[in-house]
Amino acid sequence: MRKFLKNFPILLFLFTSCGGNKRGIESIHINFIGTDDIYIKYPTCQYIIHFYDKKDDTIKFNISKKEFDTIQTLYTEYVKSYPTDTEIYLKDKSLVLTGGSIKKYNFSLNDKNNKIITLIDTGGDNVDKEFKNFMVFDAYIKNLLDFKKELKNKPESNMPSF
Numbered sequence: 715m716r717k718f719l720k721n722f723p724i725l726l727f728l729f730t731s732c733g734g735n736k737r738g739i740e741s742i743h744i745n746f747i748g749t750d751d752i753y754i755k756y757p758t759c760q761y762i763i764h765f766y767d768k769k770d771d772t773i774k775f776n777i778s779k780k781e782f783d784t785i786q787t788l789y790t791e792y793v794k795s796y797p798t799d800t801e802i803y804l805k806d807k808s809l810v811l812t813g814g815s816i817k818k819y820n821f822s823l824n825d826k827n828n829k830i831i832t833l834i835d836t837g838g839d840n841v842d843k844e845f846k847n848f849m850v851f852d853a854y855i856k857n858l859l860d861f862k863k864e865l866k867n868k869p870e871s872n873m874p875s876f
Contacts, residue, residue, distance in 0.1 A: 738786050738789070738790075738823065738824045739785060739786055739789050739821055739822070739823060739824070740755070740822045740823060740824050741753065741754060741755035741821075741822045742754040742755075742785070742819060742820070742821055742822070742855075743819075743820040743822070744817060744818070744819055744820075744855070745817070745818045745820070746815065746816075746817050747815065747816040747817070747818065748764070748871075748873050748874065749763070749764055749871035749873045750762065750763050750764065750871055751764070752859070754777065754785070754855075756777060756779065756782035757776050757777060757778075757779070757782075758774060758775075758776055759774070759775050759776065759777055760772055760773070760774055760775075761773045761775065761859075761864075761865055761868065763868060763869055763870070763871050764871050764873050765871060765872055765873065766872050766873050766874075767872065771868075771869055773864055773865060773868055774864070775862045775864040775865060777858070781858060784854065785854070785855075785858075788850065788851045788854055789821070789851065791847075792847040792848060792850050792851045793821070793829070793831065793847070793848055793851050795847075796829070796831060796848065798827075798828065798829045798830055799830050799832075800830075800831045800832070800848075801831075801832045801834060802831065802832065802833050802834065802841060802842075802845040802848060802849075803834050803836055803841070803842070804833060804834065804835040804836060804841055815835045816832060816833070816834050816835070817832070817833040817835070818830060818831075818832045818833075819831045819832070819833070831848060833848075833852065
């Protein structure tokens with residue numbers, strides 16, 4: 715018993731550092747500036763399309779536990795290390811700005827903190843080496859949304875993009 719009590723602070727530290735203080739995702743809000751909003755939270759998600767001349771359209775869809783666990787794993791592996799308020803520029807190889815769009819990821823974490831990562835597309839798919847990891851996460855989210863049957867025939871926003 716003495717041995718257990720002597721080692722209890724170490725066991726408590728190991729327990730809290732290994733699982734009790736996990737910084738997983740509670741939800742993700744993806745904002746395509748001016749046009750669409752996507753809210754991903756297990757099990758029910760929403761895709762909101764904004765329109766200039768009519769009421770917004772909201773499409774609800776579900777994600778499986780396995781899909782959400784994959785998002786958690788990819789977040790831990792590819793996104794967690796980035797500081798909050800990170801900006802990533804997607805550019806063409808000639809570095810010429812040709813317009814583009816802005817997509818903002820707002821991660822709400824289980825520990826009540828937020829992490830914001832902004833993708834600024836300036837007309838290409840070339841990204842600086844240090845941001846290639848985030849693009850793996852972004853590609854998974856795109857593929858996940860592309861395969862949702864509820865989103866197959868979603869209307870396109872007529873809002874001007876920035």
